[in-house]
Amino acid sequence: MNVRRATIKDVAEAAGVGVATVSRVLSGGSASPETRERVLAVATQLDYRPSALGRNLRQQRAGGIGLLLPDITDSFYGRLADGVLSCARAAGEPVVLGTTGDDPEREADQIGMLLEQGVERVVAVPTGDAEVWAPTLRAGLTTVFAHRSAPGHGGVPTVLADDRGGVRTAVDYLTGLGHRHIAYLGGPGQEQRVSAFLEALGALADPDLVVSARGSRDSAYAAAAGLFQRRPDLTAVLAGGNLLGEVAVLAARELDLRVPKDLSLVMFDDVPWAELCAPPLTVIAQPAEDIGYRAAELVLRAGGRRPRGVLLPTELIVRGSCGPRRAP
């Protein structure tokens, strides 16, 4: 049953050459056309596949890309992962996936595991700050951050959607509709957006209207419901992700707030169901897949000089969840 795979030695013997020659031929080194052909033929015939195990040990690194995500069940991260996977597949590199649940400790564990595996390239949506990433970077990991930057790590190349621009567009849209009391319902790691939100609001800014939930659905729902109850003067809300958007419409329904009549809603991240929702949700689309693809590209191009970062555009897609401010 369990057939031993052919090794480089088998190929060398069968081809009547040394192992080094086989290695050279297979990695595109110099060899006489004649030898090359013979080796290739034998390799094919023996169905030889070079063992990554031997190579990895020899080169002291495993190749492949480590991918660290807060939550793979979140559609946004699913699409981001898909982008990383396409790039990796094009490059023939395996992807090792780990989830952090937005928990820095768990993130550190996962990094440790990748290190142990010899993985040297990581694409991460970081959760921890400098504290947790510093040792990692010092250990020689090639790292690219995606979607979020880690506080205090300007040095790591980062691929981001233009969150600030997106927030500004959404806020302008909402204030243009007459809204004056606008809330931001956010999740972990959205400091950038919050600051952009406050900034865009200017004189209208009200820190009490900025709410941050933990990653879980329950916590998000509680945050939304709490906000809506606490501030009946609220007429518009910007939800910082599809999970937050979802609980926002749920909480609004529960409290008999009509969207968009009583409450206007803009959600970060365009998801297929936004169109199916009642009412269809106005969203800020983010190029999740591109983010992943670009990040993977960057991490694979480790040798050359890499740009410090990439900023991808967002887009406001107007559907039916926003209306003029309700009469007071």
Add this chain to the structure above:
Amino acid sequence: MNVRRATIKDVAEAAGVGVATVSRVLSGGSASPETRERVLAVATQLDYRPSALGRNLRQQRAGGIGLLLPDITDSFYGRLADGVLSCARAAGEPVVLGTTGDDPEREADQIGMLLEQGVERVVAVPTGDAEVWAPTLRAGLTTVFAHRSAPGHGGVPTVLADDRGGVRTAVDYLTGLGHRHIAYLGGPGQEQRVSAFLEALGALADPDLVVSARGSRDSAYAAAAGLFQRRPDLTAVLAGGNLLGEVAVLAARELDLRVPKDLSLVMFDDVPWAELCAPPLTVIAQPAEDIGYRAAELVLRAGGRRPRGVLLPTELIVRGSCGPRRAP
């Protein structure tokens, strides 16, 4: 910058013992309490992490779990992956993720890659049939299928939701509502469900009402729209997945079919947005995460005798997308 990690040799020297002793201590072998303590102390102090590279080569296998999925952006597979990840994390095993796009050729490529990496355990939602999996299994891969079984491979342990039961329940529900012309809108690898569907319908069965889409959204939409136009006598649809359900409501809207007045809809797979949809979708919930977790469990318990398969229950969740048959 790039600091060399401590090796077993470093630890051995620092502790004044042989490398074999270090290895034994760290893998729970026998050693005098005294030696053990000293080795452990030195290891901690040196921040020693055994290199998986060395171990893998020595043991001729990489450990870890390979996970092969049709599409990681599909919420169902996202949740399945999450189940696999939790189990793997509990076991301290890395997970290598690959997507197949429901393409047998791509699936074969991914398998080849895993083999090359020395991965010996695979959890897969199979796309190819016996043809593509036979060599894999012969190569000694411990494989568990999840969510689907590969045609012609009774030998591989498989973790499934009770699709047949789910279909039967849905069909009974729909016929109980008076529906007589019920369609099944399916995707790749749903032969089981189709046969259960036809069977449950009995005399009502109409093969022309069974439509199968490729994996893509476009193809799914075309299939749904085509079906609705071709068969105006249709009053109910069972959609075989959340993507299919989504395009079904989109196509229905486009053709001015009211759900549930003109068309009743049951969708396989409960997703958070089913409740947000207008109308809220009646679904057959599948324990996606459990499927993944159980599959990972099985593949990790390679040594012992493994059950031939696991069947997990589905559940009909009635919401608002089904009504009595409209008057003819």
Add this chain to the structure above:
DNA sequence: GTGAAAGCGCTAACAG
């Protein structure tokens, strides 16, 4: 209970 040594498959340095 412990150490010395072999060797997993591969690549790279060196000699021819």
Add this chain to the structure above:
DNA sequence: CTGTTAGCGCTTTCAC
């Protein structure tokens, strides 16, 4: 252009 050889870090006999 090609073969020989050392050695990556680890586990595992095999002696002691």
